Amino acid sequence: MTEAKPAPQPIFRKDYRRPDYTIDRVDLRFELGEETTRVHATLTVRRLDGAPQAAPLVLDGENLRHVSVALGGRELSAGEYVVSPTSLTIPAPGAAFTLATVVEIRPQDNLELSGLYRSSGNFCTQCEAEGFRRITWFLDRPDVMARYSAVVEADKAKYPVLLANGNRVATGDLDGGRHFARWDDPFPKPSYLFALVAGDLRCFPGEFVTRSGRTVRLEIWVEPDNIDRCAHALRSLQASMRWDEDKFGREYDLDIYMIVAVNDFNLGAMENKGLNLFNAKYVLARPDTATDDDYDGIESVIAHEYFHNWTGNRVTCRDWFQLTLKEGLTVFRDRLFSADMGSPAVARIGDVLALRTNQFAEDSGPMAHPIRPESYIEMNNFYTTTVYEKGAEVIGMMRTLLGEAGFRRGMDLYFERHDGQAVTCDDFRAALADANGVDLEQFGRWYSQVGTPVVRARGEYDANTRSYTLTLEQAPPRGRTSAELLHIPVAVGLLGPGGPLPLKLSGETAAGADTRVLELRERSQSFRFEGVPAAPVASLLRGFSAPVELEVERSDADLARLMAADPDAFSRWDAGQELGRRVLLRLAADVEARRPLALDRAFVDACAKIVADPGLDGSLKALALTLPNERLLGQHQPVVAVDALHEAREFAVQALAAALREPLLAIYQSSAPQGPYRIERAEVDRRKLRNLALAYLVTLGEPELVALAVSQFHLADNMTDSEAALACLIDHGGPERDAALAEFHRRWHKDPLVLDKWFALQAASSHPDTLERVTALADHPDFNLLNPNRARSLVGVFGVRNQHQFHRKDGRGHALVADKVLAIDPHNSQLAARLVAAFNPWRRFDPTRQQSMRAQLERIAGQPGLSKAVREIVDRALAPA
Ligand code: B3K
Ligand code: ZN
Secondary structure (H helix, E strand, C coil): CCCCCCCCCCEEHHHCCCCCEEEEEEEEEEECCCCCEEEEEEEEEEECCCCCCCCCEEEECCCCEEEEEEECCEECCHHHCEEECCEEEECCCCCEEEEEEEEEECHHHCCCCCEEEEECCEEEEECCCCCHHHCCCECCCCCCCEEEEEEEEEECCCCCEEEECCEEEEEEECCCCEEEEEEEEEEEECHHHCCEEEECCEEEEEEEECCCCCEEEEEEEECHHHHHHCHHHHHHHHHHHHHHHHHHCCCCCCCEEEEEEECCCCCCEECCCCEEEEEHHHCCCCCCCCCHHHHHHHHHHHHHHHHCCCECCCEEECCHHHHHHHHHHHHHHHHHHHHHHCCHHHHHHHHHHHHHHHHHHHHCCCCCCCCCCCEECCHHHHCCHHHHHHHHHHHHHHHHHHHHHHHHHHHHHHHHHHCCCEECHHHHHHHHHHHHCCCCCHHHHHHCCCCCCEEEEEEEEECCCCEEEEEEEEECCCCCCCCCCCCEEEEEEEEECCEECCCCECCCCCCCCCCEEEEECCCEEEEEEECCCCCCEEEECCCCCCCCEEEECCCHHHHHHHHHHCCCHHHHHHHHHHHHHHHHHHHHHHHHCCCCCCCCHHHHHHHHHHHHCCCCCHHHHHHHCCCCCHHHHHHCCCCCCHHHHHHHHHHHHHHHHHHCHHHHHHHHHHCCCCCCCCCCHHHHHHHHHHHHHHHHHHHCCCHHHHHHHHHHHHHCCCHHHHHHHHHHHHHHCHHHHHHHHHHHHHHHCCCHHHHHHHHHHHHHCCCCCHHHHHHHHCCCCCCCCCCHHHHHHHHHHHHHHCHHHHCCCCCHHHHHHHHHHHHHCCCCHHHHHHHHHHHHHHHHCCHHHHHHHHHHHHHHHCCCCCCHHHHHHHHHHHCCC
C-alpha cells in the first residue's frame, strides 16, 4: 500500500517573486527510445540584476532519472549539486554560465499525459502548465522566456515524422536505422509552449499568404486513415489567420504553422509555438462522422489556439495566477470570430447558456474563485470555466465600456508595450485604460471578486411627465454578505406599445438608439428616460452585458411580450427562458405537492408563436423552444428537487409536443434534406429545427412518430441527423433503441471519436434505466478509462450532465462515479480531478443525497496515495461552507 503523502501546500499570488536567474537559450537533444528516452539539455543561464551573488540555482523536475550535470563544460561531482525528487540545486553557480544536464524518462509509462508521452504509438508532449519539468530540469515558470533549439532523434521506420517548434533547419540519417531533425524557434518562449512530436503521421498541407505578402506553410498532421477529415480544420485555420489580421492587425510570424491531432489528450488543444497539439476531436471532421456542432467546435478551437499566438505566446503570463490574461482574452477573441463566421445571436445564446449552467454553478460552490485566483495547490485545477468563460465576459465588458474602436486602441497599445514579455492582468487593464484616457480602477475589482453578483432592477412609469425611471441596484453574490462595488455595464432597451423606443435620458437633447449601456458604479442608481408615451416593458441586460444574476419583477405577460417582440434576438431568447423557468418551477412545485399537472396555456401560446414566426431562423427557433435544462432549474431552488424537476420537465416537453404536434410535424415533413450534406448556415438552421421537432414528436411515443426517428437514423447521410435520431430513440427506449444502438456500434466501433458519441448519448439519456446501462457500459470491452475522451464520454457526461440519474436517491450513481475517479487517479490525476468535480454541488441537495455524496467524497479523501489534484478538489468540497 502507498504511504499517505504529506498535505500539499498552496501557492499564493501575493508571494510572487521574480526568479534569481533566467535562461536565455535552451538547446535540447532527444534520443527517443521504446524503453528509455534520454534528454540532453544545455541551458544558457544568467543571474538577474539584484539577485544575491550566492543565490542557488534551483531547477524544477518531476519523474526524471538524473544522469549527469555539467557546469560551464565541467561535469559536476556528486557533492557539487543536490538532486531531490522535485529539484536540482546548484549552489552559487555564478553570474553567467551554461548548464548541461542529461536525464532519462519513460514516455511509454506516462499516463498522466503531461510532459512527453505516447499516444497511439506516437510521441507527443503537453507542457502547460508544469509539464516541461517532466522532460528535463528547468526553471519551469512562465516568466522565464528563452530561445529554443531541439534535435529529435528516433527510429526512422517507426517515427518517420519528427516535429518541434519553429523552423526545421536540418535533417539527416543516423546509425542503426535512426534519423534526426533539428528545429530552431527564433521567438523567446516560456517552457510551457515547448512541443515535440514523433510518429507515423500524414500531412494535409495548405498555405496562407499574410497581408504583408509572406507565404506561410500550413500542415495538419494526422494518422494515415484520417487524411480525409482535415479540410474543415484547414479552412478554419485560414479563416482565423485572415480574421486576426483584419480585426486586430495581427500577422503570423513564423514560416510554418503545424497542427497535430492526438487521440489521448487531457484537454481540447494546446497552443505551442508553431506546433499546436490537438485532441483529435477538434481537428477531424467528415459529414458522416461529425455533427454540425462538432464542425463549430473545430472552427472555434482552431481559432482559439491560433489567436494565442499573440495573446498568450508573443505576450505571455508572468505567473499562473494571471492565466485569464491569456485565456479570458483568447476565449473572447475566438467568440468574436465565431460570431463573425456564423450568427452572432446564436453564438451569444450558446455562450450564455454554458456560462449560466457551468460557471454560475462553479461560482456558488466549493471551487468558487476569482478569475484571477489568489492561491492554488494544483495549477491544472484552475483551467476553469471561471478563468476562461467568466474571464472572457470581463474582457467583453471592457469592450462594451470602451466601444469597438477604443478596445482596439487598447489592444494595439498592449501589444506595442508588451510584445516579448510575461505580464499581468493589471498590465492589460492599464494598456486599455491608457489608450483611452479612462479610469478602469473600479472595474479592476472584477479580477478579484468571487461569485456571481446580483443586479436588481425596478422601473416606474410616470404618465404625467411621460417618463420612465429605472433604478438599478447591485448586491453581493447569493450566500455572501458583502462585496465591493463593481463597475457594471447594463445594456437596456424599452419596448413601447408600437415597438422599441428611441431612448432619451433626462438631460439629453435628442433621442438616440434603442439600446443604451448604463454604467452602474454605485450601490444604487436611477436613470430617467423621457418622452416615453406609455408604460414600457424594459428589456434588460441585452446581449448579457455583464455576468450577473438579474432580479427584476416582471409579469409573465411582460416576458411573453419580450419573447415575441424584443428586437434584440438574445433578449427574446432570454425572456423565453425566464418564462419557461417560471413555468417549470411551478410545475415542479405541483409535482411535489401531488397536484395535477397542466402546462401553462400562455406559455404554450408563446411557444406556438415562436414556431410560426417567419422572422426567426431555424437555429434561433430551436434554441427558443428548448426548455431550460434541469441543472439550470436546480440553481433556482433552495434545495434541488431532483425528481420533481425531472418529472416536471418531462411532463412539459410532452405537453408542448402534444399541443404543437401538427406544426412540428409540418416542420419535420417540409424540411427534409434536398441533397447531400452541406455545412452552410441555412442548412444548419434547417437541421437544427427539424431535429428539435423530431425530438419533441418522439416523446409522444406514437408508433408512426417513433418510426420517423427510425427511418431518419437509417437514411441519414450525415452524423448530425443520425446522432439526433439515435438520441431520440435512446430516450424512447424499447426495441427501437436496442436495434439502433447495435447498428451504430457495428458501423462505428473502429472509429474512436464516433464511438465516444455512442457512449455519451447513452450516459446523457433521460430514460429511467440509464444508471443500469451506464454501469454495464463501464464494463464494455470498448470502454477505456485511460483514454480521456472515452472516460469523459461516459463518466463525465453522466456525472455532470445527467442530474436526474447521477443523483438517483439510492446513491448508486454517486458510487459509480466515485469508483471511476479512484480507478483513474493513480494514472491520470488531472482527468480524475475533472471528474470528481461532479460532487462539488453536494450541499445543494436534500439530506439523503447530501449524505450519499459526502460519503463518496470522504471515501475518496481517505484513499491512501491520492493525487494532489484530486485531494485539492475533495478537500475544498468537504471544507466547512
Ligand atoms: N492553454 C491550453 C490549456 C492547458 C491546460 C493545462 N492543464 C489550451 C487552451 O486554453 O488554449
Ligand atoms: Zn486557451
